[in-house]
Amino acid sequence: MNGFLFSDESAGIACRTLSTYPRDSMGEKVICDAFRVKKRGGIVSMVLCDGCNWGTRSRDAAQMASKYFINSISDETALSSLKNTNDMQIILKKALLESHKAISSAQNPGEPTWNAGTTTLIGGYLFKIQKLDKWGFLFISVGDCKAFHWDSKTYQVIDITSGNRASISNPSDPGGRIGPYMGDEPDLRNMNFYFKECNHDDLIMMVTDGVYDNMDPEHYGWNPNEIECGVSCDNWSKLDSGIAHKIKEYFLSQKMASIISTTNKTSMDVAYAIAQNSVNVTTLTRDWMEANPSQTEPKDYKLFPGKMDHTTCIVVKIKDTGKEKKLLEIQSNSSNIDRSPSILLNLKDPRLDPTKNESLSMRLMKPLSARKEEVEKSLKQSRVSKMLNSFQLKKSDSPTKPSESKLSKISVSKSKKEPLV
Template identity: 30%
Template sequence: EPLGADRIWEDLPKGFDPGPILQEIEVLTKKQKGLQDVLSKNPNAEEDSSLQLLLSEVTQMLQQENKKLQDLYTQIENRRDQIIRLGHRAAAMDVTPYRRLCENIEDRMIAPIKYSPLPSEVLQADPDITVGVLSGPDKDEKVTSYGGPKGVYGRVVSTYPWAKHTDMRMGDPICDFYRLKLFENRMVIACADGCSWGIKPRRAAEASTKAFLDYFQHQKKQTESTRSLSERVLEGFAEAHMAILQDYDDPEEAGQCTLLAGVLGQIQQSGAHPYASPTITNNKDDLWAFVFGSVGDCKGFLWRKSTKEVIDLTFDEEEGRMDVSDSGGRLGPTTASCKPDLRNFSVHSVICKPGDMLLMGSDGFHDNLDPQSLGKTPFELGVGNMSTTWEQLAPTEAAKLKNQYRCWFLKHRVFTMSDVCPPTPKLVVNRVIRHCLQTTMKSREFMELYEGKKLPESYRDYPGKMDHTSCVCINVGVLPRPSTLQIHTGGK
């Protein structure tokens, strides 16, 4: 199978079928072997010129058939490319989906408005050992953490109401999913949000995060710089997209999801050999790089320990131009040819120091930091007058204002702790989740009390957005060695 896909033969004319040639090669190969055996076992047979002549003819015929087969494979390759250019769905998926998807991603990546220049610092060489793997939610929606509450902490909940007379909530099962794979000086991270409700988006979120992590498990030796790492991120997204499709006989039936995924790695210290054994000193002068891609509306924030400021790593002014129901992009079959929607796909790199914190999650988390969904007006944030509405602002102006508020909220309401109690991933995640649950409480109570009745459209009276809500926080530089590994599974 030169192309590695059975279905390609269904799309080719009969003249492209290699079956007859393969059968002829098999027959001639048996004849050739038989003649060679006779000549080798019977010394007198070597003097029989007729046998020698017959062997020569069979060998020549075999060479001709092999040449025919090679020519046919070349024609099939050309035919395959022709089919792909014509947009044939099955051939494009089964034969060259990986290359085609990478081409799409690279095109988006080099667009000036979407691409952040990546520094070329050399990352420390990957150690061979995997320290730990985290994922969530499980069926009990338990908390998962690594290295204790100060290392990595993740939590996924649903803020939807419970359905009457059942033990299920609206929107179950939860369609958010995250996975982290940790090495001694590197971490691979993937957070996905299944689009809509049901098993299909849940499977899409699980499959995409697993495929991204699995890809880096096999490719880790190739990632020696942030620039090469960005290329691996592109390929990881391609793997994630294909993983969503591959479990379905008809890939158009697969679910869809948004994805934020990347690699947090320690930068090689100046003068150190690229393949020297890594040492995790947690020195305040150490530098780490987070190289990541994002498609859709999952968000990532960085809290700087030195300045106490919060930065939205995924902010895009074009957010304001999108409908609230539009995620901006997604993986999975979004077209008849099963391609992903990469409108807002981007790749970025940010330099961090030990003690900085990365906070990532789905829109169920950051939508509840949106001042509009919290019932606040532009005037309350210092823009316009008392009658100014969000709809009256220019889309980009509204997006900037909302971004400023989200960062302000995280800085002052989430990351700001007392000097006695500095922020930790556990405290940060639990504050975020508690805020989301409390903000949506009135909406949830209304839906449970008046089942089937539409929620009033008033963010003042019913603030927030009910949704599947995932949140993961990482303390940069806190990656204990395997001997100090602590993976904790707590209660709901």
Template identity: 25%
Template sequence: MFGDQAQKEAKKQTKKMYKMFYDSFDAEYTKIQCISFVKPDITPLHAFSSGEYDPIYPIISSAQHYAFTSFSTYPIVNGKKIGNPIADFYEMLLYNNTIIHCMCDGCGIGSAPKKAAWSAGQTAVSSLARDIRTCSNIKEMADAMIRAVADAHESIFTAAELNNETVLIGSTTILIQVVLQLEAAEKRYAALTLNIGDSRAYLHNTSSTKSFFNFEARKCMEDLANSQGRIGNFTNNQPDLRNVTLMYTEVQDGDVIMTCTDGINDNFDPEIIGVEKTMDQMQKQQFIEQQIGQYLQHASLAEAVEAIGEYIVNASSQARESKSRPQTPQSPPSLLVCTKPVGKLDHSTVALVRVELRNPDDLFFIDSNYFPNI
């Protein structure tokens, strides 16, 4: 009897949790139309999932299909890299005509945010890979994405309970995107993008680089710690759903999609890098789009990722040097009173993937290069 009652209560709480997520996305969900899409093959042709990278940070790529890197710009102090472990997570499934991928950024430092990001990302991708088989149109896919992010939220607590870690439960931002083929004859595609928090997604082609959704750039340096939304344990085991996005965007064959955590995006922000403080939000977004676009013009995706990584390392060098040199009351006054260093220290992850048709004969050989020690 007690077991039945517990099951009923669990179902009640799950239903309440799903409603909370659906209500948060309702305004944007209602705008999405029931457009049919070409079903992908059941089994993906290639899968990629990020790993643990320290102290060597790889640049992982597969021909012109995709490229990825994840690294930490935090300094080494007394021989130890602060800020470890990296709490970012990325997973991607490449089907014959479909892309499912997810970017998570654990909020804070330590094992709890890392575990939250990994659990949420793996659950969201698994949920979408299961549900895409039964979806027949874009609106149903959007519905599945909301369920996936709700499942991802729940998975953080389930994983903590299984590992007896319920005292310290982390939280994470989450960005999930599904790219679907609309018409087989014309190679038209649609991208559904769901975002909670401050990770970003950009669409790049020969004519422009644009964010998939309008976002609020940092108001000031003090705003850097604001994740702008998260799932998991934000307050009393509840998510922060004040800033959510669900967007439909048509994309073309050959376009490149870039997803990144805020460790990448914030170091393109004109105020964070000390370029300009008088821009409004839209001007800041356009500035960031323009700067990122310059790096996406490289001949290969791997070269673009490497160039972005090198830029981030350089942009954060002043902040890293400042943190590497602890100040004491005995430090000279000129060192104690100084302007705040430009750049942001963070876990930094970026992935590029090409919109294209794939076939079983495609070769997904993995190439790896490495950043020097940061």
């Protein structure tokens, strides 16, 4: 199974991306997931995109969106302007708009805008909260990518993005996307902000649906009455959708916590293990498809469990590594999984099968120039900005969550002796 594992353990960051599709298939050749992570001055900026559908248009949309989003939220002007979570929300909204406009304007002259691809997006900041020995994770999401938090004290996992697909009955509908969806406009139905308060040694994980679809009991071929959930129903379709969602959400959190418990809790081990679960679950389906390439994919989950897909996991272990002067950037490959990424340092993880072409990679790059004026100008010209302003922050359901009034006052911790950037 081809794949890449990018890691910098000193910063506590690791990302793994791979395809669980059969060899020589379109899904294996063109990877439509894209991620980018940057860390400087104690702030981690990250984004994960999952191009909608297949092919080069979806891949290009995801790559374009991840590039423009990370550049917008992590440039010198953006980082130096961060004082509280209100500032962060403004920057994240602008970055989402810029990413949408970049996709829409990337077509060749004469080509219709709707010919561009679309993508889901989840991205934001992990930062130290001023005057508190705690961290905050604030992010924006549109579509069906998810974020999870692992508590280093309780060993429990919660879905920070709980409910972002609860009202969607069509499994092929991500709930939202950027890029031209209705005319030139994006689909912002489930766009929202999320916040989670975290502690030292906790883990933050952002994943595409290729990860969590393979932690779904229905995709294991299990009926509701076959798992310990107190329900006697023998078919998911007969179960109330709200109850089914709660059962699956609980199962997902327990499954992810179980996977993490088998690791040594480093970001690299966790990223590897979470993505590897998707590889393992889909093995029978993938092997059957490779042996029967002219046949359609079987849908009997009892005989052929799991859902093949592009699979990406970003893991950040919360740790205070000081105010680094260099800017660390970790990013996915720009085209497909078989092409080696442009890197300065390329390492082999001895625990990985060398025949599977997996590697550890990282890049150190200088910060990109600010584009604040350009973004503000585009905001004034776009109808999308009015839609973006209608969404409010959604906090994860946690006993330690701050109140609404307290949240607006949360400040970003910066060193007085050394500027953030």
